[in-house]
Amino acid sequence: MRRTAQVLLFPIGILLILVLTLLVFRLPLVESLKLLASGAFGDKFGWSRTLVKTSPMLITGLGMVIAWKGGIYNIGGEGQYIVGGICGAALAKILVFGGVALPPWLVIPLILMACIIGGMIWAFVAGLLYVKRGVEVVISTILLNFVAIQLLSYLVSGPLQEKKKQVPLTDSLPDGMMLPKLSRQMDLHAGVLIALIVAGIVYLFLFRSNAGYQIRLVGESIRMARANRLNVNRSKLSAIVLSGGLCGMAGGIEYLGMSGQLGTGFSQQWGFLGIPVALLGGLHPLWCILSALLFGALFAGSENLARFTTSGSALVYVIQAITVLTYVSYRAYMDRRPYLEAS
C-alpha cells in the first residue's frame, strides 16, 4: 500500500521540482514544459536522443548499484568509463586501423570486452588499495578519475592520436565497425538494447546469484558475513571490480555507438551521472532503468529548451541535483525509523 503510494508520488514530486525550478529561472512555465517534453518524446528523433543519452547513464548507474550495494562507495565511474574507452580505442588501433582484417561481428565484441576489462583494471587498483591497505575507496576512486582524465588527454595527442596528427582525437571508426543503428538519420543504436539486457543481468546477479547475495550481505553487515565465515574482502573486491567493468562497458557503448573516436571531451560526465541514477533508482537495477530514462529525457529535452533560452542546459543539472537531494534526504529520514517498528 505504502509502496504504491510512493511510486505514484514519485512523478508528481519530480514534476513539482521541475515547475519550481522553471519558476526560479523565470522561464515561461507552459512553454518550457512543452519544449522539454517535445525535445525528449516529441517525435522519433526526440526518443532517439533520449534513449541514446539514457544508455551510458543506465550502465554506469548499474555499476554504481553493484558497488554501493556491496558497501563500496565507488565515485570513480568517470575514470573507469574513460579507461574503458581508452582500452577500446587502443584495441581498435590494432584491429581496425592496424591492417588486421577481421569481420565486425568479431571486432565489436572484442573492443567492448577490452573496454570492460579496462574499467575493471582501473577499479581493481582502488579495490586492492582498500582491501590490502585500507585506503578509502571514495578518496582513491576520485583521485583515479583525475589520473584517467590526464591519461586520456595525453593518449589522444600522443600514442593514440589519429594518423594525420592534426587534432587531439583518435581515428574515427568506420560505420561498419560501430554498433548497428536503427536508421541512418538517427543516433539510436544497439547500445540501448545492451543496456536494458545488462539491467536484467545485474538484477539476476544481485538477487539470484550466490556471489551477488554475498556482495549484498557484506554491504549490509560485515559482521554477519564474518560470523558466517564468508570472505568479506573477496566480496568487496568483486563488487568494485564488477562496478568498474560496467563503467568501462558504458565507455565502450559510447565509443562504439555514438562517438566512434576519443577526444578530451569523450566523457560527458556519464560516469558521475551514474551515481544519481543509482540513488534515484533506490539502488535497484530495474528502477534504475526508469531513473536513467528520466535523466536521459531531461538532457534531451533541455537541448531543445537551450535553443530558445540560454539557461537550458544548466537547468538539467539543477533539476537533477534537487531531485537527488530530495530523494536522498527522504530515504535518510525513512531509514532512521525502521528499527522502531519492532514492538
Add this chain to the structure above:
Amino acid sequence: MLTKEHTLCSLTIDEKHEFLGVTSQFKLMPNLSVKNVSKRYGPVQALENVSVEFLEGEIHAVLGENGAGKSTLMHILSGFTNPDKGSVLLDGIPIPLGEAFACKRLGIAMIHQHFTLVPEFTVQENFALARLDSPFCLADEGTLAKDAISTANSLGWKIDPTVRVSQLSVGAQQRIEILKASSGDASVLIFDEPTAVLAADEVEDLFRVLRQLKATGKCVILIAHKLSEVLSIADRITVLRKGHLIATEMRADVNEAQLADWMVGEMPEREIRTGASLQSPGLKVTHLSVKGDRGESAVNQVDFEIHQGEVVGFGGVDGNGQLELVEFLAGVRTMASGSCEWEGKPISESNVRIGYIPQDRQNDGLALGMSVLDNMMVSTFQREDLWNRTLLRFKAASEWVKSLIQEYSIKASNPGQRVGSLSGGNQQKVVVSRTLDNKPTLLVVASPGRGLDIKATQYVHDQILRARDQGAAVALFTTDLDELYRLSDRSYFMVSGRIQEDRGALSMVRG
C-alpha cells in the same frame, strides 16, 4: 581568561543551590541519594525501586553480575538515562534527570569503561575539549588544560601534555580519562569497572588514587564485579541483583561468601533430565589458545571435551575470553596454538557441521536491513535443493523459508519482510531456525535468551535441547546462571581466559 564553564564548575554548594533556585530551608547533608528509582527496558526490569545513599569521603562499591542493573543505575546518576520513576538528590537537591551536561556541571563525573578520549588529539587537547562549553571559546588549550595537569601532579602522576593519546598505554589512557572527569570541581566520581582493562600494578596505582580522592572529600562510586578488589578498597558495598537492591553494608560487616550469595542469589537447581545419552566423543580441545582483537591471549591453554548429545555450559562474567572461544569454535577466529579435534580428526579435516548462534544477534546474527529470506540463506550455499550451482532456486528457497516460518512460528508476514521490523524474539527465532535446520553436529550458542521475554526464551531453550537430543554436541556460553543450569549437562566457568570447574556462586563472581 575565564569561560562560563570555569565559573560553573567552581561553584560552591551554596552557589549550586542558587543555580538551581533552591531556598535555604531545603539544604541537607551533602551527599548523593537515590530514591525509589525504577527503570524498564522492554521486557527487562533493569531497576526496581532502588534506594541508595552515597556519602562524601567514601569509596562505595556497587556490586552485581552482568545485567544486575549497575550500569543502568550509574547512567541515571550521571544523567545519561532518565528513570521511569524515582528521584536522585545531590546535596538534597533533585538533579535534572536525563540531562548529562547539567549533571556534569553539578559535579557528577563518570569515568567510562570505554574511554571517551579522542585518540588523535594530544593529552592537553583532550583536557581542553572537556572544558570547552562553546564553539566560540577563545581560551587556548594550555589554559583550559591547566587544572587537569595540576590535578595530575597532586595525584603523583607524571603526564606529558603534548603526547597523542593514541600513543599511550591503556593504563595511561585511563589516567587521562580520570583526570578529564575529575579536574573540574567534581564532587562525585563514578568509575565504571575501571580495573577491567588494567594490569595488576596499574590496579594498585588506581586504588592509591581512589583513596587519595576519597581523602580530599570526594564521593567515589566504584562499579565492579570482582569481589577481591572490592573487598580491598571499598568502605561500603551495595549489592544489586536482577534490578533489585539486595543490601548496602559496611565493608567490615561482610565477607566474600556472603557477598557472593547476595550477588548470585539462590543457585538454580540443575534440571534433572533423561536426555544426555553420551554418544561418541565429539569435540576435543587441548591446550587451546586464542588471541583477542588487540593481540592479547584471550583464551589461554584450555582443555575440554564435548560429547555428541550433551550440552556443556561455560559460565562466567563477560570479557573473560568467552567471545574469543565462541568465535574460535564457530570457525570465525583462528587458534594461536593447541589442537582441536572432532571425532579424533583435526577439526579442519573432519566432517563437522558447525551451527553458530551468536550473542550479538543484531550485529553478528542478522543483517537487519535485509529480508527474512536473505537472512535465512546465509548458511545454505551447500544445499543443492536451494542452489542450482551458483544460482538461487527462488521458488524452492521461498517455500523453504515459509516452512521455517511456520515450523518455528516466526511472526513474519512473508519471506520478503525486513528482519529489522521483527520483534527481538522473532529475530532470534530466525537465527535459531536457520541454524538448527542445517542439522549441525556441533552447535555453538552464546547467550541465546538475552533480551528475550520468558516465552521466547523458553522456546529457544527447548529448541537447543531438541538439537542436543538429536545428537548435536552443544557448547553453551552464557552469563546467566539460570540459563546455564537449565540447559547444560556439565558446566565450567571462564575466568581470565582459563576454564575452571564449577564451584557454585563463588566461581560466578571470582572473575
